[in-house]
Amino acid sequence: MDSPHLSHHPAPTLSDLLDVLGGSSVRAIVAPAGLAVSVGEVLLYDAEAPLPQAPGAVLLAVGVRAEAAAPLVHAAADAGMAAVVVRGGAERHHPVAAAERAGIALLAVDDDAAWHRVHLLLSSAAGAGTAPTASGDLFALADAIAAAVGGATAVEDPRQRILAYSTVPGQIVDEDRRQGILGLQVPDSPENAEQYRTLFAAKAPLRLPALDAENLPRLAVAVRAGGETLGSLWVVDEGTLAADAERALTQGASTAALLLLRARAAQELARHLGGDLLRRVLDGTADAAGAAHRLGLGAGTDPVRVAAFAPAGPSAAPDVERTALRLLDLVRLQCEARYGRHACVLVDGVVYALLPATGERGAARHKRLAQDIVERAGHALRVPVRAGLGVLVPGLARATDSRDDADLVLRCLDEERPVAVVDDVRARVTLLRLDELVGARRELTSDGTWVRVLAYDAAHGTEYARTVLAWLDAGCDMAGAAKNLAVHPNTCRYRLRQAREQVGLDLDDPDERLVLWLEARLAGAGSA
Known part of the structure; x- marks a missing residue:
């Protein structure tokens, strides 16, 4: 049986890569075998080393001019690779004919594109289906620490959410441990809060007493990087911990810091890519089916609604850009808390969020969510915020219609009505549409x-x-x-x-x- 915290995804295809990255980042020049070809790792070409056999790989032609890339294209095809990426002007040079003869895809990026950035973007997209997840790495680390220290181990973030836990057979767990695993959240209590304050103020592992008769003591350490607290490690102490448990836990915290930083970087990149993809969905320039898969919306045929959030202050304010970015963070946080994986994007000072809905009950929550966000954002930003919600559309392909409505609803809002669904202000929206047509x-x-x-x-x-x-x-x-x-x-x-x-x-x-x-x-x- 597969572990419940691990999941398997089909290998991404060339089409997936292009859809995630957008035509402006990487474009296909020729694909003799089609875009449904599966891709694997992304390699940087090294002229000083032999080309490896790497079926499905994407090769970045670093240091090779487009007009001289034909031999490399043939060599990559012989090595079983799926595609070669060249920089600029490939349409005008010999690699096109070479790729067609060799049956390998040829991709191109702009002349000013930095290879390290191209490698980062492609690696993220290509590795989405096959690379070990941060969650899987943290679970493996929890098992390793538990084995070394001698007690059931949990990895937590600064908000006491359980990110991973050990599953070493025979190790005792107590009631707090069981409840935490069930809800992936440490049970809230004043005693718990006091222990966390003590732990985060300490510079070394601490031995903490049991909170009550149903629980056991703990050995814990804060996980830090550069002075920032990233989370904590907790070990159930049943009285049989290893003699060097504190040293082993300190080493585990160093590894946990690297994994948490890597997870944060991957999350930020995923958010950037998701935002760019949502921008193209709202513009109507993205393939709806491919975009839905990447945004976690299944086949893209379930109903969705676009919500638009904007500060109501003057647009010429000196800190308007900073305010808009903070609003993006607030909207993203609330939407992810409500829907899990999600997509938000900032476009011309307006934050757009894609709200999934299954049945009317799901759709009815959208307005309440928007009202909650507007209230929270108003307090946090100290400026009034407005939210316009477009029509509920039957699938991602119609998201542009909902976005158009949301934009018009924003123009109808005021201090007395800071949040509205398009049906609430249908008359005003109709007049605005007539005004545009006239x-x-x-x-x-x-x-x-x-x-x-x-x-x-x-x-x-x-x-x-x-x-x-x-x-x-x-x-x-x-x-x-x-x-x-x-x-x-x-x-x-x-x-x-x-x-x-x-x-x-x-x-x-x-x-x-x-x-x-x-x-x-x-x-x-x-x-x-």
Whole structure:
């Protein structure tokens, strides 16, 4: 039986790599065997060493000019490799023909691309399915420490979340250990909190007493790197720990620090790649099926919603960029806590989050989540934050529609309504869409009836525009319009009669009334 903390994924393909990295980072020039070819490790070419046999490898042609890469392409194909990556201008040179003859894919990156960055990005994408996970490494470390020290071991992060635990047969565990493993979280208690404060203040392993009769003492040490606390190691002490247990635990902490730092770097890279992929999903330039797989959304056919978050302060503020980045962190933290693996991205000062939903119950939580984020972010950033949620769409391929809605909803929000789903402000969103469609249409802007009414008022000091709009807003009810204007109904009747005669309004025609009202709304008069 497989260990529950290890998982296996199919090897990534060339298509997966290109989808993750985007056309601007790495592009395919020719792929004679198609893009479904499985890929493995990413190798840097070394002119001083023989080319290894490496089936499925991707070879970076470091130090080889594109026009001189044909021999290397043939050699890579003979070594069973899946692709060769050259820098710049490959379309114009011989490697294309060489790759076609050899049956190997040829990829290219820009002339100014740094090979170490290309290697990092490709390695991350190619290793996603086959490399040992950070979780697997930490579990292996916990087993190794438990065997060396002589007690059941757990690896925790600074928030007391259990990242890994040992499974060495025969080692005793107590109630706290069992509860922690079940929930992957250390049980909360004042006594626990005090032990953590003591541990994180210490520079060496500590022996800590049992918290109660149901539990055993502990040997623990903080895991640090460069003065930063990354987590801690805890060993159940049943009285039979090794004589050099403290030294072994200190060595284990050094290894744990390296693994936790590596896991953090991998997580940050994954977030960067996920954000770039989400940006292309929202732009409609990514393959929906491939993007869904990479974003952890299965086949990409489950309903999703796009939420847009933005600070409500002035966009010209000197710290606007820093505020937007902090908002991105806050939104990402809350979304990952709610949905696990997730994608958020910052685009032009707006933070977009992709919210999965399975059934109406899942969709109903989106607004509550957005309200919670807006409240938390407002307190943390000390600026008001707004959140607009687009329509729930049936799959990732329609995410652009939800993003468009979310952008429009943001424009409808204010202090009284800082969060809204598109259905909450459908009327305002529809008017904004009409405004975009109308654009510079002469008949609805400079030559429209509403413009003529405004011009007449300006020239003669009348209030026909205000009166007509109040009457239309009141559903053509004279008494309601008079009340809104704080005038006598006869005054309304007189003004409307004069508007008919002086400006030529036909207020008896329902089509004329509709067009006049739309012109006024699109010009920004009144409120929708």
